Amino acid sequence: MLRAEGLARRFGKVVAVESVSFEAHDGQITGLLGPNGAGKTTSLRMIYGLVRPDAGRAWVDDLDPSAAPLEARRRLGVLPDSPGLYARLTGRENIRYFAELNNIPAGAALDAHIDALAQTLDLERVIDRPAAGYSQGERMKVAIARAIVHDPPNIVLDEPTNGLDVMSTRAMRDTIRALAAEGRCVLFTSHQMAEIGTLCDRLVIIGQGRVVAQGTIAEVLTRAGAANLEEAFVRLVGHAEGGAA
């Protein structure tokens, strides 16, 4: 479970996050939406423990990442907005590096686990090639494997289908569903309304550093008085931006 409670953070005079509270439950896919600059990334970084909140608290299960960063991170798997693989290492070496950094011993058991992940993500053909030659989709899939190799109960995916072709996008969505079906808490961000509509159990919409709506898709649509998600998003976020002006 991931939880934010009144998170706030400013950088100098710029208020990046004014007040963000939400919950993402285990076994569910929670979508985090917001226009660029709305405070999504800063909110996520406060949950990772990379940025300290000025006010409020974040929770990874029952851990506060500012107080117990290592334990919190061990229970967290993150796919950042850019895969950031080591080009001279193979996919397997990239994944193994992160597994070992998360205290998983190297050895036959880990290699078998990586093989299983590669099979699920359809990476078997390329897993032992240097990452330099990967396609965008292969890079994303290796980054996903790297994020979940230590079997974290909480997973954050920052625009996981960005730049993927149709087949890879479908495979990625299947992976995300499977992760939630295993009982994990999945939080992901996206700008594609259709994707959010088909994938998410719950939605959190952020605008101008505040949560403007959260709940199931039906609840959000009702609240916005809109017929579809895009319209709801535009109304809710537009309202937040209009209100701030």
Added chain:
Amino acid sequence: MSPRPTPPSLVVFKKELLDGVRDLRSLFSAFFFPLLGPLIVAIVAFNLQRVTNDQEQDTLHVEGAERAPALVALLGRDLDIQPAPPGAEEQVRSGELTALLRVPEDFSERTSRGEPAVVELISDGSKHKSRDVAKDVEEAVNAYAGELGALRLLARGVDPSLLRGVSVDRIDVAPPERLGGDIVGAMVGMFVIVSAFFCNLYLVIDATAAERERRSWEPLLLTAAPRRAIVLGKWMAGLTFGYAGVIATTLLTLIPLSWLDLERAGIRLLISPAAIGMILVHVLPLAAFASAAQLLLASLTRSFKEAQTYLSLTMFLPMIPGMWMSIDPIPAAPWMMAVPSLAQQLLITRTISGEATPLGWQLGAAAACLAAAALALVGMRWVVGREQ
């Protein structure tokens, strides 16, 4: 029984080494630099030959030698006197001739009348050899003039020593081999010291600034590895590359140097396996400091190019003591042991010129480097820990 997890610092260390070994640029910087060692030795060998050649007589071309036979005879003691060819002055200018002495037509007439006579010396002050010849000629002419003056005074019944208020008797205590040894020692020392900073350069940049640039930095920080383990692992990898380079550089420089016949040029160096071992021991703490300081600096930058610019500029700092000492060998003082690279420069120079250094100094130098390295690592831990 399940295997135990590897400590995260070792995980980072192994990964950075693997990454470095696969990176042509990192490998190149680690193993190209030591290959310059034999080149340095070749420069020494070339200069050695020149020094030995210098012991042969230099040539002075003289125009009108017949007008000043006594002076020319005096010059002939140190120099090989040759008649000047036509256009000799031009040839000095173009570097074909070393120096030209012109005795004017009225020379003997003036000297016999007891009037001051002038000889013209054409030399090229920008050339080492020409300068030396000019100095020899000036000394000979002064000696001749002094003798001539003394004879004139004697002829008039005056004691020539009355004219000399004070005279200098020079006693130079520097044995020439010592000076030559210091210069070669300073060069070798500087080269070995720079290798500690150069050979890990690209690995260090790749593990810091380039990691930010390729955006693997944030995922790395999102693992459960403590920050200090990440810093430690990267430092150990940088140290390994740097010190491997130091070992290669030291061996590739000192072993060929020991093959040269330095004694012929009056240079006595002590290049024994024990001396080489001592040098490697002296440079290890410096390599530890180099790796830490460069990691700290590189982690403050945001891109490969930025890091490369700053680190190549700072590469000159550890060279300063060596450059200074090859121009003007300074006497060692205890405080110098506290300055990384200056201390090692002195220790290396003293080791290969066979001078003993107090053990306390050696330990002090190592302690100062290790303390500075620790400080830099604490600094880097802070940089890594601060908000991105």
